Amino acid sequence: MEGEIKFANEKLKEAFENLKEIDKDLYEQIDKATEEIRKNVFCGRNVKKELIPKSLIQKYGINNLWIYNLRSGWRLLYSVTSQNKIEIIAIVLDWMNHKDYERLFKF
Helix, strand or coil: CCCEEEECCHHHHHHHHHHHHHCHHHHHHHHHHHHHHHHCCCCCEEECHHHCCHHHHHHHCCCCEEEEECHHHCEEEEEEEECCCCCEEEEEEEEECHHHHHHHHCC
16 A cells, blocks of 8 residues: 655654765665655554554554664664545654664563
């Protein structure tokens, strides 16, 4: 199911855009991932509701979480919502390396 991609906030969007200069490989990976997510918002791995970190629920008010695996152990976190019955939106919440991912999910 095709959808639109948005970032959770302007600060995150700016951080993504700044990756072009800081870490071009990571920027390209995230760019490719967001394009795949736009084409199919459910292409990531769905996290069971009871396993969604409370910090993400509190920060973003989400009720679903999807994880898209990037190279080198990086993860892209996103949530799926809709503004109306026709428009599906994937909201990029964050990206993180494997160590931060494990810390967030308390592995």
